[in-house]
Amino acid sequence: MKNIKDYPKYEKISKEQIELMAAAFNRYLGNMRETLGVNKEDVAFCEEALLEIIELVWKRHIYFQVFHKLNGLNELKEASLYCFWILKMQPFAWLNAVKPNYKLNSIIALQIFTKGLYFYAEKKGKKVNMNKLTFEELYYSFRYRDWSKEAIMDLASSLIIQ
Amino acid sequence: MSYFSEDATERFHERDNRVHNSIARENPDEPLFEALSNYKGSYEEARFDGKSIDETFRDMLAKV
Numbered sequence: 001m002k003n004i005k006d007y008p009k010y011e012k013i014s015k016e017q018i019e020l021m022a023a024a025f026n027r028y029l030g031n032m033r034e035t036l037g038v039n040k041e042d043v044a045f046c047e048e049a050l051l052e053i054i055e056l057v058w059k060r061h062i063y064f065q066v067f068h069k070l071n072g073l074n075e076l077k078e079a080s081l082y083c084f085w086i087l088k089m090q091p092f093a094w095l096n097a098v099k100p101n102y103k104l105n106s107i108i109a110l111q112i113f114t115k116g117l118y119f120y121a122e123k124k125g126k127k128v129n130m131n132k133l134t135f136e137e138l139y140y141s142f143r144y145r146d147w148s149k150e151a152i153m154d155l156a157s158s159l160i161i162q
Numbered sequence: 163m164s165y166f167s168e169d170a171t172e173r174f175h176e177r178d179n180r181v182h183n184s185i186a187r188e189n190p191d192e193p194l195f196e197a198l199s200n201y202k203g204s205y206e207e208a209r210f211d212g213k214s215i216d217e218t219f220r221d222m223l224a225k226v
């Protein structure tokens with residue numbers, strides 16, 4: 001019989017690991033900013049919150065590894081989790097502009113979610129079932145409705161079709 | 163209320179751990195955003211009312 005203390009304990013994400021992931025995230029955000037035509041001086045993010053988000057998603061990665069006999073989260077679920085935590089923690093903010101930050105955070109969350117959908121669908125030889133209406137509904141929903149991590153992951157799966 | 167039968171606990175123990183129905187990740191150690199940064203494909207080809215997804219995002223940002 002195993003006792004609780006026989007099971008492994010979570011070890012904080014290593015400095016090297018989080019640096020690697022933060023650098024990749026930063027590069028992605030830089031590309032996104034350029035693609036969406038946002039000036040570098042116009043938007044900032046809370047480093048503490050983003051690092052925490054990276055670790056929270058990493059923990060879920062480990063959870064899947066341990067409990068679901070899988071090699072961590074697939075990319076669709078991971079993108080969904082980033083989407084959830086950005087909506088929750090609102091790490092992005094406008095600088096020098098009187099604009100609502102919650103809309104900015106919803107757009108960034110939706111961009112990551114959408115990119116994750118297309119990336120995953122293409123990798124699996126499938127398609128994304130999304131049109132302008134779905135897109136606008138999601139944007140509204142991400143701003144005003146309640147979402148759970150699991151609901152966003154399930155939503156993502158339901159938008160992938162043969 | 164009855165006690166748990168021995169059969170039930172045996173069946174429970176013999177049952178496989180639930181295997182998640184999602185497809186496992188091929189390269190779990192590659193940071194997601196590394197993969198997404200390098201990805202060019204149907205995301206860029208998709209059109210919503212004739213506009214690319216990023217153009218749609220630009221329109222949304224302009225309205226914020």
